[in-house]
Amino acid sequence: MRESVIEIRGLRNQFGHHVVHDQLDLTLPRGEILGVVGGSGAGKSVLLRSIVGLQKPASGHIEVLGIDVQKASSRERLALERRTGVLFQSGALFSSMTVVENVAMPLIEHEHLRKSDALELARMKLALVGLPGHAGDLQPAELSGGMVKRAALARSLALEPELLFLDEPTAGLDPIGAAAFDELIVTLRDALGLTVFLVTHDLDTLYQACDRIAVIGEKKILIHDTLSQVASFDHPWVHDYFHGPRGRQAAAVGQQRRSL
C-alpha cells in the first residue's frame, strides 16, 4: 500500500439543516490523479473546500500530507499550504496585478526570491501551461476564459506543490485546449510525482487523465475505483453518467487513444 496523501474519515458537512456530506470516507494515495464526479449540488466543491481548509466541517477527520487539517498549528498550516496548490473554478487571479505578477507573487512571498528571478520563473510557468509570451504582461481582466484557467494553473504550480487541487480545470476550454490540459496534468504528475485531486464534469478528462474515479452521491462516496469498475457500477446516477450519449462517446474516444 502506497503512502496516502489525503485521508478523510467520517466527514460531515452541513449548512444549517442541509447536510451535504455524512460519514464520508476517502483516501488518496501519492502520485495518483483522482477524478471526483457527482451531480450538481452533490458537494464536490464543498469537499474540496473542506480539504484545503476553507470550510470547517461539522465533524470528521481530515489529514493532508500527514497533517491533521483541523488541529494543525498556524505554522503547520502554512507549511501545508506551501506544499499544496489550488486552481479555483473561476481562476481567482488577483485583479490588481498583471498575470506574470500573479504567478510570481507566491515565489516572492514564500521563497523570498528576488523579484527579477521570480518574474522569470513565472514566465517559464506561463509558457509551461501553454500561454503565449505576451499574455504575461496583460491584466487578468483582458484574458479569455481559457487563458485565465491556464494562468491560474501556472499560479497554483508556482511553489512546485506535491498536491494539486483542481476545481473544474477544463470547463470553458476549447476541446483542443482541454486535451492539452489533460496531457499537461499527466506530464506534471509523472515528472514531479504530483498527486492531483480533480473535481470535474468533463468525461474526456476522466478517460484521459484520471487513474481513479470517486463518485459523490447520497452524501458520501458511492464508489472509488478505476474507471472500468466505476463505469460498470450498478447505481442509476453512475449508470446514466457513464452510459449516456456523452459518456459513450468519451469512452469510445478514450479506447481509440489508448489503442494508438
Place this chain on the structure above:
Amino acid sequence: MNDAQKPAAEIHDQTLHLFGEWRVTQFQAVRAELEALDSDSLAAIQQLETHELDSIDSSAAHELMQFIAPERILSMEAENQPEHHMKLLHAVARALQGNEPPAPRPYRFGDGIAALGKTITQKATHQIEQTNQLLNFIGLVLLRALKIIVLPHRWRVTSFFVHVHQSGLNAIPIVALLTFLVGAVVAFLGATVLSDFGATIYTVDLVAYAFMRELGVLLTAILLAGRTASSYTAQIGAMKVNQEIDALRVQGLDPIELLVVPRLFTLLFMLPLLTLVAMVSGIIGGLVVAVFSLDISVTQFFRIVQEVPIRHLWVGLVKAPLFAAVIAIIGCLEGFKVKGNARSVGQHTTSAVVQAIFIVILFDAIAALFFMEMGW
C-alpha cells in the same frame, strides 16, 4: 523537506552529473552550484546524467536552462535516463523554446518629453470623455424619468420603497446625530465670538440661520454622498461585474428604468425630508448649548427662532432636490462605468464619492452667491 539532499552538479567527460534535490526551496543553492561550473566545459556538454538525481522541479529545470540552452537539452541522448526526469526537462525545454522575452527598447533622447505629452493628452481626452458621458447620462435619465412619470403602470414601487428604507430611513440616526453635534459646535463658536460684544443672545439667530440656509442641507447632502452614492455605485458595479446589466439588456429591459430611475426618485423624495430632520436636529443642538451654558431659557430660544423669516427655510430646502439629483446620477453613472473586476468597483466607488461631494459643495457655493445677490 528537512532531510533535503543538497543539489549538486559535476562535469565528467562532457557529461553533466546531477545529484540531490533540485527544487525551488533550494533555488539559491541550485544557482550557486551551476555558477560554480566551468563555462567552457558547460558549453561542451553532450550528455545529462540524472540517475542520482532525487528530484527536479520546473523552477530548477528553468535555472539549468539558463546555462544550457533548451534546444541542446532537447537534442541530448535521453535513453537510459530515468523517464520522469527527462519528461519534466523536456516539458520545460519545449515551453522555453521560442519564448524569449522581447528585448527592452533602448532609451532615446526625448522619450521623457514624449511620455509627458502622452500623459497630458490622455488625461485631457479622458476628462472630455468623462464630461461627455456625464452629460449624456443626465440627458438619458431625464428622458426616461419624464417618460415614466406619466406612465404610472411602469412605476417601480417596490424598488422605490426598498431604497427609501435603505438610503432614507436608515440614514436618519446618523444625520440627526451629526447635525446635532455640529449645531452644538456652532453655538459654542457663536457664544465665544459674540460674548465680546455682549450679544450672546444672537447665538440663537446664528444657529437658526446657519442650519436653515446652509448647514442643514449641506451636511445632509455630504453625508448621503458618502453613504448613498457609494452604495449605488457598488450595487450597480457588482451587477455589472456579474453581467447582470447585460442580462437585463438582452431581455429587452432597460437598466436605466429599472435601476437608475427608482434610485433617483428615492433621493429626490428623501433628501428634502432628511434635510428637515437635519435642520431641526441642528437647532436642538444649539438649544442644548444655549440652555445649559448661555442661560437662555427654552421659551426665549423658540421665540427668537420663530421670528426668523420663513424664506430662509425655503432657501435651504430648494437646494435639496438639486443635490439629490447630483448624488443619484453620479452614483449610478460610476456604477455603470465599472469594468469586469473587483478593483474597478473600488475605484469607481471612490470616484463617485469624491465627485458627488465636490459637486455638492461647488453648487452650494454658487447658490449662496446667487441668493446673496438676489437679496433672499
